[in-house]
Amino acid sequence: MAKIPNELIDRIRDSVNIVDVISQDVQLRAQGKNLMGHCPFHRDDTPSFAVNEQKQFFYCFSCHRSGNVFGFLQQLHHLSFPEAVEKVAQMANISLPRQYEPGANEANSQTSQVGQLINLHQTAAKLYHHILVSTPAGGAALHYLQKRGMSRQLIDEFNLGFAPDGDEEVLLEYCQQQKLDYQLLRKSGLFVTDRAGNLHDRFHGRVMYPLDGSNGQVIGFSGRILASKGNDHEPKYLNSPETELFNKRQSLFNLHRAKKAARTAGKIILFEGFMDVISAFGAGVANGVASMGTSLTDEQVQIIQRFCNEVVVCYDGDDAGQNAIDRAIKLIAQDAPKLTIRVVQLPAGLDPDEYVQQKGAQSFQQYLEGHVETPVEFQLHYLRRGLNLHQQDELIGYLNAVLRIIAGVSSAVEQNVYLKELADEFGLTVASLQDQVKQIGQTLPKRPAQKAPTNFNAPVDDSPEPAADPHVVSKVEGAERRLLAYYLDDEEVRQHLDQLNGFQFAHDAYQKVYNAVRDYLAQNQKPSIAAILDQLPDDQSRSILSEVSNLKVDHDSTDEVVNDCIAVVMDEAPLKQQIQAKQAALNEAAMVNDEAATTKIAQELVQLYQKQQNMKTEEIG
Structure with missing residues (x-):
């Protein structure tokens, strides 16, 4: 396979909107300048996966994965770069010349x-x-x-x-x-x-x-x-x-069809078996999935919440199905607390497949729409199975169990609805049940409030950003990030930095990104983050470019900020160069077995390392 020309790569990449591609695998919602969703690359209870539609790249504030549309397909679907280019070309209805199609020369990869x-x-x-x-x-x-x-x-x-x-x-x-x-x-x-x-x-x-x-x-x-x-x-x-x-824990039957339907319906329906999903599909219910013959897993729950805001659990109506529903709603509530849970209980003795065969497609659709319960409603019925509620001790035990569940409901209105149902059924007063719920609520563990960490280089926006991994950076690294952000944004800053004699970033990773951006601009008038990401050699570089691209640039104080950043970086760079020179001298002395020189240089190197450590301590402090 011949190397795909950059011009063709650019054309294919620019022919699609990264939002349209990623939305096939991640549900995205507008938040500030980004679109946010649950990251598909790690467990992500609070959406931390950002897609920048303007600049056509994605970045996760938690796991720091990043890339353009090719990178997303490569990482999520385990494709090579040529395979990702080919897939995007197919999406854009662009014919990839035969000599550029992924071929036999990749057979060993x-x-x-x-x-x-x-x-x-x-x-x-x-x-x-x-x-x-x-x-x-x-x-x-x-x-x-x-x-x-x-x-x-x-x-x-x-x-x-x-x-x-x-x-x-x-x-x-x-x-x-x-x-x-x-x-x-x-x-x-x-x-x-x-x-x-x-x-x-x-x-x-x-x-x-x-x-x-x-x-x-x-x-x-x-x-x-x-x-x-x-x-x-x-x-x-x-x-x-x-x-x-x-991996059966990470797989859901019919997901590739259901995710398309879920974008329209806003929900996924969770069935027990393959035949249930297929029968439901034949009955016009296309957003159904099933686990792979095992109980629902936390990995599958994480996958579901990437595609929708609501999951409907529709298992068999027998005792085994009821127990499976109970396990499923508890797991979902624990692993995806922001995912709305609903339950549909089929008549006892029927599974979805049998219901469709006996009553037909239209009746099945109507049943799914007309018999939706909340998890609390399900528990009100589930917990009374096998109980004789005419026996006072069993009635008290049942009421204590359901009141504990109701106490965990955050909505006061919803609580009152359930309490009124209990009061009417058992001849009790709503006030007495409310007092009991209040007492129980005081004993329940409180959920800690999520607090976003303070971060020197966190994206600045009017809307709240997702909580990210606390990524502590030194003053020097923070200055390098800010300087790259201004370099990407401002033509005058680019000219100033490129013409600055002897300037070099203190960290090799930032110098690598700077070199890539500078080389790209030597051939192009304006920087394209999506295009430059293809030129970077490693994940760290791509992550740095994505991070700095999310930083806010203050045009009112450009000169002041840039000069301060340059000063901080240049103060650090000479010390780094001294350390590198001493390390080279130490290696030479060791090679010729000059013990006196080795001891002397080693002591000097220790002093330089101590000076560097002191500078970092002062910066963080």
């Missing part, structure tokens, strides 16, 4: 290995689907799915398939015919190895549900066994193992 694994999973999904819908071997599985109400359209939409039973290794044989690498097959999770190291298909006699990543590419499978003799010892569902692609 880690990113390309991930790409090969994805291609292998895509191939396996197509093979399993073909077997299901076009061969006699898939007849029984196809009949099973049709009996459960799956139309051919739904089967094709979700690319459902079948892995044949018996000794035939259909996937392995196909891969061997394509001469695919043994190690690639072994890493994929699609095969198991025997003691001799031979590969065998992992899935046999199972309806295959492809598991897609957030970008719609197949990353794993879940296989449901067909009822037949001799397989009672087999698990009902068999998932792909953990691989470079697939």
